Amino acid sequence: MIKSRILSVTLPVVVLLGALLVWYLVAYFDLFPAYALPSPGAVFKSFQEELETGRLANDIVASLWRVAVGFVTSVILGVPVGLWLGQHLHARNAFVPMLNFFRFLSPLAWIPFAILWFHIGDKPAVFLIFMATFFPLALATMAAVASIPTIYFRVAKDYHYKGIDLLTKVTFPAVLPQIITALRVSYGIAWVVIVAAEMVGCQDGLGYGIWEARNGLRLDAAVCYMIVIGLLGMGIDRLLAQLTKLPGVRWGYER
Amino acid sequence: MNDKYMSRLELNHVSHSYGDVSVLKDLNLSVNPGEIVVLVGPSGCGKTTILNLLSGHIQAHSGSIVREGLIRTVYQHDGLFPWLTVSENIAMGLRSIPDIALRDKELAELIQLIHLEGFENHYPHQLSGGMRQRVELARVIAGDSDILLMDEPFSALDYQTRLRMRRELIRLLEKRPRTVVFVTHDIEEATQLADRVLVLSKRPATICRELHIDAARPRGVTDKAVIHAMEEVLKELGLNTTDTTEG
Numbered sequence: 001m002i003k004s005r006i007l008s009v010t011l012p013v014v015v016l017l018g019a020l021l022v023w024y025l026v027a028y029f030d031l032f033p034a035y036a037l038p039s040p041g042a043v044f045k046s047f048q049e050e051l052e053t054g055r056l057a058n059d060i061v062a063s064l065w066r067v068a069v070g071f072v073t074s075v076i077l078g079v080p081v082g083l084w085l086g087q088h089l090h091a092r093n094a095f096v097p098m099l100n101f102f103r104f105l106s107p108l109a110w111i112p113f114a115i116l117w118f119h120i121g122d123k124p125a126v127f128l129i130f131m132a133t134f135f136p137l138a139l140a141t142m143a144a145v146a147s148i149p150t151i152y153f154r155v156a157k158d159y160h161y162k163g164i165d166l167l168t169k170v171t172f173p174a175v176l177p178q179i180i181t182a183l184r185v186s187y188g189i190a191w192v193v194i195v196a197a198e199m200v201g202c203q204d205g206l207g208y209g210i211w212e213a214r215n216g217l218r219l220d221a222a223v224c225y226m227i228v229i230g231l232l233g234m235g236i237d238r239l240l241a242q243l244t245k246l247p248g249v250r251w252g253y254e255r
Numbered sequence: 256m257n258d259k260y261m262s263r264l265e266l267n268h269v270s271h272s273y274g275d276v277s278v279l280k281d282l283n284l285s286v287n288p289g290e291i292v293v294l295v296g297p298s299g300c301g302k303t304t305i306l307n308l309l310s311g312h313i314q315a316h317s318g319s320i321v322r323e324g325l326i327r328t329v330y331q332h333d334g335l336f337p338w339l340t341v342s343e344n345i346a347m348g349l350r351s352i353p354d355i356a357l358r359d360k361e362l363a364e365l366i367q368l369i370h371l372e373g374f375e376n377h378y379p380h381q382l383s384g385g386m387r388q389r390v391e392l393a394r395v396i397a398g399d400s401d402i403l404l405m406d407e408p409f410s411a412l413d414y415q416t417r418l419r420m421r422r423e424l425i426r427l428l429e430k431r432p433r434t435v436v437f438v439t440h441d442i443e444e445a446t447q448l449a450d451r452v453l454v455l456s457k458r459p460a461t462i463c464r465e466l467h468i469d470a471a472r473p474r475g476v477t478d479k480a481v482i483h484a485m486e487e488v489l490k491e492l493g494l495n496t497t498d499t500t501e502g
Contacts, residue, residue, distance in 0.1 A: 173338040251337035
């Protein structure tokens, strides 16, 4: 037990250090020109720079804010829509093809519209995040509701759960574990999309930072932003994963 | 608080079919208040259909059904809400009690009754199969239920737990009498529990034998009355040990 725990901590660190070493060696022996592949040292230096000017912090806040607004909006709308569709067969038949269509439409395809409708600033990025996450969330919630074992509804009927009581005390808790999984997946999509969204319609943000680094041929800065994006994405997913530890949803992951 | 003699449960000339398959044909069944009626029969003969008709989950194609009293069902498994604790699951049965203090008192009593003190805050997936079914029993007898429909409630359990659960059920019903319709394929279980065993024929099901068992409960597996009744039922089903040629 203890041995496997130690391994589970040390092995990823070893892999990470290995990758860093390879990167360092490739840069050290100039296998690629320095402008095409910045060295770890250069990236570290630009890290310090970005931190000192406060630009990095500002970009992080800007990106997190946009993702939060877009994502929360799509949770607030997508989950209820999914709950409703899951309970109504005819509505499901009517709407699912269209929802699926939009789900497979890359959110980036909306960029021209986003800029035309919302100009520049937070709004187009928020809109793109919403378009990227609403459809998968609604569809996942719907599928979860549609597959609730009928026995729960029979029991609910025996104990006189009706209307809003039935929805909040039976239907919703029955799908909550799957909704949490859907949240993690769609949050992942949102975090991927924000980078592209900020490259076009924004004046700040992590995506914009990469775009600007490219314009100034500062790939060291670009890599520094990439590292921040990856780490933040992982960190927030870990936070969302904490939801799976709530006592009322454990059953969904342990059976 | 609870008056089991308010309950009434009757099937009058009920027939039912799924598509072209006729499942029940002109079935008559009347359950007396406080009685334990056990339905046995070959698998697929329509036992569960009868329970579904009694509970109102499906509508009969013809005939009439009389239901009076609050009906609750115990299922073979997964009847508990997995997102609720033992306490919360049992408290579902007490929803109609407005006084919170009284509800808590009832809840504590029920948990004591099924010997699950200390497990109040456990979730169903943290319990054994037998414990889960005990929680189900506590839930259906909680509050003001009159009629219990049991759809093979112990079939998913191992033999020893099954024996214990039968005893448990009898003990609970002694404390809190209810009208019970119990479906099982287990003839031993039927004869240990029932006031009246109804043996069903193959599809379309009719009652081909009615057997009253008067012996006091709890009855042991090896009690004379139980063994005698089992012989009768086995004979009716064509499964008697002395007659193995048919099969």
